[in-house]
Amino acid sequence: MTTIDAVSQPVRTVPGVSLDVVLGPMKSGKSLSLISMLSPLQFTRVRHRVYQSERHVRDTGVTSRSGGALVTTKVTSLREALAEPLEVVAVDEVHMFDVDDVAVIEQLLARGTRVVVAGIDLDHRGELFATVRALLELGPDTVSYRRAVCDRCRDFSATHTQVLRSGEPFLEHLGGSEALPDDGTFSYEARCRSCFVRPAR
Numbered sequence: 512m513t514t515i516d517a518v519s520q521p522v523r524t525v526p527g528v529s530l531d532v533v534l535g536p537m538k539s540g541k542s543l544s545l546i547s548m549l550s551p552l553q554f555t556r557v558r559h560r561v562y563q564s565e566r567h568v569r570d571t572g573v574t575s576r577s578g579g580a581l582v583t584t585k586v587t588s589l590r591e592a593l594a595e596p597l598e599v600v601a602v603d604e605v606h607m608f609d610v611d612d613v614a615v616i617e618q619l620l621a622r623g624t625r626v627v628v629a630g631i632d633l634d635h636r637g638e639l640f641a642t643v644r645a646l647l648e649l650g651p652d653t654v655s656y657r658r659a660v661c662d663r664c665r666d667f668s669a670t671h672t673q674v675l676r677s678g679e680p681f682l683e684h685l686g687g688s689e690a691l692p693d694d695g696t697f698s699y700e701a702r703c704r705s706c707f708v709r710p711a712r
């Protein structure tokens with residue numbers, strides 16, 4: 512059995528192919544999950560690497576607001592992961608990668624690499640990121656949907672991330688996996704379905 516409880520179980524190193532996906536809005540504990548799953552590997556001989564997109568400028572590694580960190584390799588494309596014989600590959604902020612990078616994940620799975628992926632599923636307009644759609648089309652072994660506390664009504668049911676510019680919902684249409692910087696240009700609130708402001712249809 513190669514599946515894992517994506518919240519609390521470390522990645523197992525038993526033989527087998529599997530893809531585990533952790534999705535949810537900002538502040539929902541995706542980084543916390545990755546850290547709890549991947550951190551034990553540094554004490555093993557398992558060849559592993561955690562990748563983040565160069566588009567992610569907030570920090571240099573996976574860091575959780577609750578504490579904890581993972582060393583990451585920043586890349587423009589996941590193709591680099593094919594260059595070495597890794598047994599476990601983790602991808603953080605997958606929504607910042609391109610749809611083509613999902614084909615790399617497929618190749619890794621085909622060679623027997625264990626892959627764990629985390630990222631936001633729904634963008635600032637409440638739409639599924641194309642990269643996440645392609646990832647789900649691979650048929651992951653597990654998908655863990657995490658929830659945050661809604662920063663408006665305080666219900667523990669936030670599914671969305673409201674992006675605010677000068678305090679107002681930012682709803683402009685952006686291209687593909689264009690990343691929004693977390694450098695103070697925008698502020699981010701976890702919101703439940705009722706409190707999330709969508710673009711007019």
Ligand SMILES: Nc1ncnc2c1ncn2[C@@H]1O[C@H](COP(=O)(O)OP(=O)(O)O)[C@@H](O)[C@H]1O
Nearest residue numbers: 537538539540541542543575576577659660701
């Ligand atoms: N609105 C919120 N909802 C839930 N947790 C929050 C919220 N704001 C801050 N936190 C803190 O953030 C932690 C999760 O942060 P993090 O692992 O960085 O999440 P993510 O990677 O999904 O953005 C929680 O354990 C909690 O301590």
Ligand SMILES: Cc1cn([C@H]2C[C@H](O)[C@@H](COP(=O)(O)O)O2)c(=O)[nH]c1=O
Nearest residue numbers: 536537538569634635672689690691693
């Ligand atoms: C909603 C949304 C967010 N982003 C960016 C902003 C942050 O840098 C990351 C998410 O960080 P997390 O706390 O680790 O979840 O994603 C984005 O690029 N596009 C969006 O729509």
